[in-house]
Amino acid sequence: MNTVLTTRNISKSFGSGSGAAPVDVLKGISLSVQLGEMVTIVGPSGSGKSTLMQCMSGLDAVTAGEVTIAGTDIGALDPDQAAEFRRDNIAFVFQSYNLIPAFTAFDNVALAMRMSRGTVDRTAVTSALNSVGLGEVSDRRPGQLSGGQQQRVAIARALATSPHLLFADEPTGALDSEAGSRVLRLLRDYASEGRSVVMVTHDLEAAALGDRVLVMRDGQIHGELHSPTVTDVLDAVEHARRS
Numbered sequence: 432m433n434t435v436l437t438t439r440n441i442s443k444s445f446g447s448g449s450g451a452a453p454v455d456v457l458k459g460i461s462l463s464v465q466l467g468e469m470v471t472i473v474g475p476s477g478s479g480k481s482t483l484m485q486c487m488s489g490l491d492a493v494t495a496g497e498v499t500i501a502g503t504d505i506g507a508l509d510p511d512q513a514a515e516f517r518r519d520n521i522a523f524v525f526q527s528y529n530l531i532p533a534f535t536a537f538d539n540v541a542l543a544m545r546m547s548r549g550t551v552d553r554t555a556v557t558s559a560l561n562s563v564g565l566g567e568v569s570d571r572r573p574g575q576l577s578g579g580q581q582q583r584v585a586i587a588r589a590l591a592t593s594p595h596l597l598f599a600d601e602p603t604g605a606l607d608s609e610a611g612s613r614v615l616r617l618l619r620d621y622a623s624e625g626r627s628v629v630m631v632t633h634d635l636e637a638a639a640l641g642d643r644v645l646v647m648r649d650g651q652i653h654g655e656l657h658s659p660t661v662t663d664v665l666d667a668v669e670h671a672r673r674s
C-alpha cells in the first residue's frame with residue numbers, strides 16, 4: 432500500500448512563549464494513513480482531535496515532530512509553498528464550515544475548484560452540490576442556508592477539488608440522519624476509490640465505517656481498531672474513558 436500521510440512523534444503546545452504555562456495538547460503522536468484508506472478518529476471533547484487534524488493538514492504548525500504528506504515534509508515548506516502544497520493535495524471540512532458569506536453555495540464550491548485546479552468545471556460544481564442533495568439551493572448564500580445545508584456545501588466544496596487527502600472534522604455534526612448517511616457514504620466511497628479520508632466524529636456508527644479507528648485520549652492515541660464493528664468502537668471508547 433502507498434502511504435500518503437505520516438506523522439512522527441508530533442506534539443503541539445499552546446501558549447508557550449507568552450508567559451503563561453504552555454498547554455500540551457498533542458503529546459507525541461505517530462501514525463500513518465494509506466492511499467485508499469478511511470481513518471476515523473474518536474475521543475472525548477478536548478482530547479485534541481481538531482488540533483491533530485489541523486497539524487496533520489499543515490494548517491497549524493507542530494511544536495515538535497514531523498508531518499510528511501506524499502513524501503513532502505510539510506514543516507520544511509515556507510508559508511507560500513505550504514499554501515500551494517495544501518491547495519494541490521488537501522481539502523478540509525472544518526468543524527465550523529468556513530464558507531464565504533458573500534458567495535452563493537455554487538460560488539463557494541467553484542472558488543475552491545478554481546484555487547486547486549486553476550479552472551472551474553461548472554458541471555462538476557453542480558454535480559458535487561447534487562451529490563450532497565443541494566442542487567436546489569445552489570444560488571443561496573450561507574446566511575440563507577440552514578446549518579446542515581452549510582455543512583453540506585463545505586463537503587461538496589471539499590469533494591469538488593478531488594484531493595488525495597480529505598480531512599473532515601465532524602462532517603455530520605449538523606446533519607439529520609438521512610443527510611448524514613448520505614455524506615458518510617460519499618466519504619466512504621471517496622476513500623474506497625483510491626483516495627484517503629481522515630474523519631473526526633462523535634458518532635460511533637460513523638466511526639465504524641473507517642478501515643481504521645483511532646481512539647484519542649488526552650493528546651495521545653489510546654487505541655487503534657481495524658475494521659471494527661460499532662460495538663468494538665463503543666467498547667474502545669469506554670475503555671479509554673475508564674483507564
Ligand SMILES: Nc1ncnc2c1ncn2[C@@H]1O[C@H](COP(=O)(O)OP(=O)(O)OP(=O)(O)O)[C@@H](O)[C@H]1O
Pocket residue numbers: 445446454456474475476477478479480481482483526
Ligand atoms: N489555540 C488554542 N490555544 C490554547 N488552547 C487550545 C487552542 N486550541 C485548542 N486548545 C485546547 O486544546 C485542547 C484540545 O482541543 P481540540 O479542539 O483539539 O479538542 P477536540 O478533541 O477537537 O474537542 P471537540 O470534540 O470538543 O471538538 C482543548 O483543551 C483546547 O482548549
Ligand SMILES: [Mg+2]
Pocket residue numbers: 480481482526600
Ligand atoms: Mg474538535
